[in-house]
Amino acid sequence: MGDVSAQQGPAAAPLVSIIMPCYRVAEDLPRAIDDVRAQTYGSWELICVDDGSPDEVARVVRDNAARDARIRLVRHERNRGLSAARNTGLAAASGELMWMPDPDDRFEPDLLERAVDALTDPSCDLAIFGCREEQLESDGTVRPVRSLVPARTGSLTSEELRREALALEEATLLGYAWNKVYRRRVLEGLAFEDVPLIEDVLFNLQVVDRARGGALIARPLYRYQKRAGSNLTGRFVPKYFAVHRRRIAALLDCLQRWGEDTPDARARLGGRFARYVLSALERNCDVRAGMSGADRRRWCGELKADPLFRSLVLGARPHGSGALGRAGVALLRTRSTAAYLMAGRILHLLRRWGSRGYELAKRGSEGS
Numbered sequence: 001m002g003d004v005s006a007q008q009g010p011a012a013a014p015l016v017s018i019i020m021p022c023y024r025v026a027e028d029l030p031r032a033i034d035d036v037r038a039q040t041y042g043s044w045e046l047i048c049v050d051d052g053s054p055d056e057v058a059r060v061v062r063d064n065a066a067r068d069a070r071i072r073l074v075r076h077e078r079n080r081g082l083s084a085a086r087n088t089g090l091a092a093a094s095g096e097l098m099w100m101p102d103p104d105d106r107f108e109p110d111l112l113e114r115a116v117d118a119l120t121d122p123s124c125d126l127a128i129f130g131c132r133e134e135q136l137e138s139d140g141t142v143r144p145v146r147s148l149v150p151a152r153t154g155s156l157t158s159e160e161l162r163r164e165a166l167a168l169e170e171a172t173l174l175g176y177a178w179n180k181v182y183r184r185r186v187l188e189g190l191a192f193e194d195v196p197l198i199e200d201v202l203f204n205l206q207v208v209d210r211a212r213g214g215a216l217i218a219r220p221l222y223r224y225q226k227r228a229g230s231n232l233t234g235r236f237v238p239k240y241f242a243v244h245r246r247r248i249a250a251l252l253d254c255l256q257r258w259g260e261d262t263p264d265a266r267a268r269l270g271g272r273f274a275r276y277v278l279s280a281l282e283r284n285c286d287v288r289a290g291m292s293g294a295d296r297r298r299w300c301g302e303l304k305a306d307p308l309f310r311s312l313v314l315g316a317r318p319h320g321s322g323a324l325g326r327a328g329v330a331l332l333r334t335r336s337t338a339a340y341l342m343a344g345r346i347l348h349l350l351r352r353w354g355s356r357g358y359e360l361a362k363r364g365s366e367g368s
Contacts, residue, residue, distance in 0.1 A: 014070065016044040016097045016112055016181070019089030021082055026055040028104040033064050033071065036101075041112040046071045048103075049089045052079035083192035083199050086177070090187065098182045105178065106134075106223035115181040118215035121155050125186035126207060128168065129217035131179050131224045142225070148172055150216035161214040162258040165205075166265055169251065169272070174208075175201035179222050186211050196237050198247045205254050236288050241280035248273045249308055270312035274329045277303065277313065281344030282351060296344070300337040 018036060022029060029048075036046050048061040050073060058073060065071040074092050076085065086100055097119060101107060111129070118127040130149030134142045148171050156164060168174040177192075177200045190206055192199050208214070237243070251269060255261045283289060284296050291299070303309055313332050331339055 014043050014045040014095045015116065016041070016099060017089075017093030017095030018044055018046045019049065019086055019093060019098065019100045020046060020103050021049045021051055021085030021089065021100075022057045022061070022103050023051040023053045023079060023082075023085070024055055024057075025103040026053070026057045026060050029057060029060045030064070031106065032101065032103040033060075035107040035109070037068060038109045039107075039112045040110050041116055044070060044112060045093070045095060047089045047092050048073055049085040049092075050075040051081070051085040052076045081194055083194045086192045090191075093184075096184050098184060098187060099180075100177045101222070102178055104227070105225050108219075108221045108223070111221040112181075114217055114219065114221060118155075118217055119181065119183065121213070121215070123157075123213040124155055124215045125183045125211040125213060127181045127215045127217060128173060129179055129222065130173065130220040131176075131222040132220040134223055134225045136225045136227050145226070147220040149218045149220055151218065153216055153218045156214045156216065158211055158213050159258075161208055161211055162254070163260060164216070165208050165258075166251070166255065166260070166268060169201070170268065174204055175247075177203065178224075180204070180207075182207065195246075196239065196243055198243050201247055202250060205250055209254060209257075236283065236286060238289070240283055241276065244276035244280075245273075245306075245308065248276070248312065252308075252312070266312060271329060273309065273312050274332050277309070277332060278328050278343060278347065281340055282347035285344050285348035293341075296341055297337055300340045303340075304335055304337075 020032065020036075025032075033046070033048075036044070048057070048071065050057045050061065052075075058075065061071065061073040065073060074088060076088065089100070090098065097116065099112070099115070115127040115129065118124065128150060130147060132147045133145040135145050136142055150164075150171070150173060151167065165174060173179060175198070186207055190203065192203050195202070248269060251272075252261070252266075255265055255269070281300075284291050284299060304314075313329065314335065328343075331343055
């Protein structure tokens with residue numbers, strides 16, 4: 001692809017603003033920028049937000065900006081986190097459409113073209129596309145893991161989009177910002193909250209709540225590259241259960257307001273909640289949790305008294321597409337503290353002794 005900026009000139013107003021938060025990614029950033037410049041759609045600006053990065057992020061961006069006037073650098077003097085970096089990028093953006101990819105992932109060259117085509121309908125306020133999960137090995141080789149895509153391609157009304165939200169959540173496609181292109185108007189007044197793990201899903205629920213409609217693209221246009229030990233979702237987060245309980249509560253609140261709080265939806269949401277409970281039981285066994293045996297037993301007692309847990313997991317009919325998922329829900333429905341503690345310990349041993357076994361158990365709890 002030629003240098004589109006030379007054809008358009010720096011004064012041309014871009015249709016798409018690409019906001020890319022950058023922290024400790026100087027090694028990966030050139031590949032991400034190359035993927036942006038290789039897009040078959042050329043009316044874009046790339047805003048790289050240097051979030052107080054201690055490496056050479058600023059130099060990498062400046063070197064690329066010298067070759068392509070569509071690229072520019074915005075800097076934080078100190079590290080403020082992903083949400084703040086995205087909010088800064090959104091405030092600096094001039095496009096009608098917004099896309100927020102991560103700089104350590106890769107993108108198919110027709111991603112923007114397909115998203116822009118999907119958003120030609122003015123009633124569509126966001127486009128949602130699929131991704132391909134890839135495991136990046138220490139030697140640099142890429143191992144495909146799985147593809148996650150929406151159930152179909154096409155435009156949705158606001159009611160249809162809300163009805164589809166739970167299915168997108170189950171496919172892990174709701175709770176990311178990078179697999180969506182947003183229309184500027186639907187983001188007015190919104191900001192990413194500084195909260196671990198769930199900032200994207202809280203943001204996207206607000207978008208779906210106000211969107212006039214949306215578009216699904218059943219293609220894996222984004223390449224989500226997982227690195228062993230480096231993904232946020234694989235790190236120890238002290239408030240893991242609290243934030244994911246909030247995720248489930250926010251989803252339930254939206255379903256209730258949208259008129260989608262059906263027995264089937266509650267069963268499915270209960271299955272998701274059960275997955276987070278099982279993961280929390282495992283994390284409670286981690287030495288970094290600082291929990292004694294008595295603390296873990298007390299935690300189980302508080303869990304069983306939690307109205308949200310009682311309603312969605314203990315009170316809903318079992319649901320799960322995988323045997324392990326159904327087994328996890330069945331175990332939690334025993335209300336047995338001893339069984340809860342044993343499950344947490346077994347999952348923790350699986351994680352310590354072999355990440356492959358733990359990943360298979362976790363994948364089973366999600367459903368295939």
